[in-house]
Amino acid sequence: MANVSETGMLDPRIFEDLQRKIDDDAETRDQLRAILQTIERQGRQTQSILSRAHSTPAAHLQPVLAAAEASIKEQVESIGKLSEIASKGPYYKYNGLWTRDVQNVIFAILLCGWLGGLAMEGEGEGKAAEAGKLLTIEEVGQILNVPVNLKDRDAFHITIEEYLQSLITLIEELARLAINSVTLGDYQRPLQISQFVKDVHAGFQILNLKNDSLRRRSDSIKYNVKKIEDVVYDLSLRNLVPRP
Amino acid sequence: MGEPSDDRPSPDSNLNGAKSNSKPGFKRKYENGPRDDKAKKPRRDVEASSSPFMPMFENFRDELDEHHDRRERVIKASRDITAASKKIIFALQRVRKLNSEIPESIAGEVLGRSKGMKAQFDTIAPDLTGLNAWRYQRQISGGIQEYMEAVSFEHYLRNQRLIPLEESSRLLPETIPLTGDDYVLGIFDLVGELMRFAITTIATTGSLPSSSPSETDENTVGSRDVLQDLRSLRASFQALDTTSCGGTGLGKDVEKKMEVMKACVEKVETAVYGLIVRGRERPKGWVPDLLDDRAPVTVESY
Numbered sequence: 001m002a003n004v005s006e007t008g009m010l011d012p013r014i015f016e017d018l019q020r021k022i023d024d025d026a027e028t029r030d031q032l033r034a035i036l037q038t039i040e041r042q043g044r045q046t047q048s049i050l051s052r053a054h055s056t057p058a059a060h061l062q063p064v065l066a067a068a069e070a071s072i073k074e075q076v077e078s079i080g081k082l083s084e085i086a087s088k089g090p091y092y093k094y095n096g097l098w099t100r101d102v103q104n105v106i107f108a109i110l111l112c113g114w115l116g117g118l119a120m121e122g123e124g125e126g127k128a129a130e131a132g133k134l135l136t137i138e139e140v141g142q143i144l145n146v147p148v149n150l151k152d153r154d155a156f157h158i159t160i161e162e163y164l165q166s167l168i169t170l171i172e173e174l175a176r177l178a179i180n181s182v183t184l185g186d187y188q189r190p191l192q193i194s195q196f197v198k199d200v201h202a203g204f205q206i207l208n209l210k211n212d213s214l215r216r217r218s219d220s221i222k223y224n225v226k227k228i229e230d231v232v233y234d235l236s237l238r239n240l241v242p243r244p
Numbered sequence: 245m246g247e248p249s250d251d252r253p254s255p256d257s258n259l260n261g262a263k264s265n266s267k268p269g270f271k272r273k274y275e276n277g278p279r280d281d282k283a284k285k286p287r288r289d290v291e292a293s294s295s296p297f298m299p300m301f302e303n304f305r306d307e308l309d310e311h312h313d314r315r316e317r318v319i320k321a322s323r324d325i326t327a328a329s330k331k332i333i334f335a336l337q338r339v340r341k342l343n344s345e346i347p348e349s350i351a352g353e354v355l356g357r358s359k360g361m362k363a364q365f366d367t368i369a370p371d372l373t374g375l376n377a378w379r380y381q382r383q384i385s386g387g388i389q390e391y392m393e394a395v396s397f398e399h400y401l402r403n404q405r406l407i408p409l410e411e412s413s414r415l416l417p418e419t420i421p422l423t424g425d426d427y428v429l430g431i432f433d434l435v436g437e438l439m440r441f442a443i444t445t446i447a448t449t450g451s452l453p454s455s456s457p458s459e460t461d462e463n464t465v466g467s468r469d470v471l472q473d474l475r476s477l478r479a480s481f482q483a484l485d486t487t488s489c490g491g492t493g494l495g496k497d498v499e500k501k502m503e504v505m506k507a508c509v510e511k512v513e514t515a516v517y518g519l520i521v522r523g524r525e526r527p528k529g530w531v532p533d534l535l536d537d538r539a540p541v542t543v544e545s546y
């Protein structure tokens with residue numbers, strides 16, 4: 001048979017080349033997976049630290065934020081390594097491998113930023129930044145030290161879709177925080193969350209989403225908006241917050 | 245209803261209103277009055293203007309719109325390319341002779357369709373450059389695989405050889421990469437076409453298509469028949485190790501197509517077996533004759 005194929009229909013090099021392509025591909029994937037495993041573990045660590053925000057009054061949040069910032073810093077380093085390996089191949093070829101982990105990192109940054117951590121340059125580092133702010137995709141890129149929304153070249157970056165996905169996760173988390181703030185006796189924060197989430201929701205409403213995962217998840221925002229509104233309603237009904 | 249701007253475009257009154265309805269990326273202007281804003285819109289705009297994140301989301305919206313438009317163009321082109329490729333394959337299935345020029349009438353149709361297909365590829369080339377080459381891979385992949393099938397089939401009929409990857413991308417614009425995956429999957433489908441070609445030729449001419457001996461001295465190709473080629477393809481496919489890409493698309497597709505491919509080769513093997521067993525009794529070029537056919541014939545080995 002081997003003889004036939006040498007003189008016959010197909011050049012054996014064709015399939016040798018194909019095999020090489022497949023093997024190279026597998027190797028790149030293995031490299032990416034190795035680094036992603038680290039990012040995933042660090043991500044869990046960061047989430048666990050940020051979770052303490054649900055049981056910590058806003059006034060005592062500083063140590064939590066400091067710990068979260070340190071943990072995020074570690075992730076930034078890993079993302080740098082990921083970016084290095086990922087930029088060797090076409091971005092969208094392997095994007096599916098890391099997008100979930102990258103979304104988690106972005107979410108951690110957004111949440112930490114919202115809680116008042118991760119003061120951007122110019123705001124005076126070390127001092128607690130104001131809570132309730134939304135880090136833009138550019139600021140997230142700056143923190144992660146990677147480009148965002150690249151169009152002119154093929155390299156690792158953060159996409160708009162990833163940022164929006166993380167933003168939806170942030171809304172879900174804030175809905176939970178609204179309830180837990182009340183438990184902590186903080187009746188102001190739900191109002192702040194309510195306004196913030198409504199503003200973000202209004203933003204999502206002007207997007208023309210197709211029937212993709214982003215649309216399906218953004219459909220859930222309204223339930224979270226309602227959940228938070230219910231908290232505000234409960235509080236105002238009992239005169240626990242000043243009437244607007 | 246009573247609005248004249250609905251169907252009769254008068255440039256000054258209607259332009260902004262009509263555009264803002266059909267093109268979401270277009271900035272709304274209120275100079276012409278908000279009368280085109282139907283019931284629900286004003287509420288949303290009040291809410292929208294109060295949100296500090298609006299400029300950011302407007303930017304996102306424009307970007308996402310661009311992305312969806314590109315994606316849709318690619319899907320549409322991919323579908324058209326698939327259709328054209330299928331028609332080329334149909335035309336080529338009318339060819340009966342292997343390793344020779346394709347008859348003019350068929351070649352003409354193939355050329356026409358190829359040109360159309362090339363035009364399709366050219367129109368989406370800008371959507372598939374640089375970073376976006378892989379972004380819409382899943383959308384264009386189907387079209388490229390079908391294209392691969394048509395091109396490799398034509399190449400086989402002409403040269404009785406498997407077209408190499410580099411050569412198969414000649415119709416594709418330079419910016420559109422032909423991936424190894426699409427190439428392999430296209431060749432898998434080629435096996436099916438070769439099966440149909442072999443079976444039809446056996447049924448109509450009573451012999452398995454093979455390179456005609458007269459042409460063997462011009463070409464380096466020895467005298468081979470389709471079945472030999474199918475078997476060497478099958479052997480190569482079986483040697484291909486795709487276990488490493490089990491999770492990705494290729495692994496799954498290969499598994500499915502491998503079974504179909506094996507079945508195709510077996511069909512031809514069975515047909516050739518029938519040809520040998522029953523063909524023994526009749527000379528080449530034998531045409532069924534009603535009288536002869538009725539005569540009871542027993543197969544020797546029975």
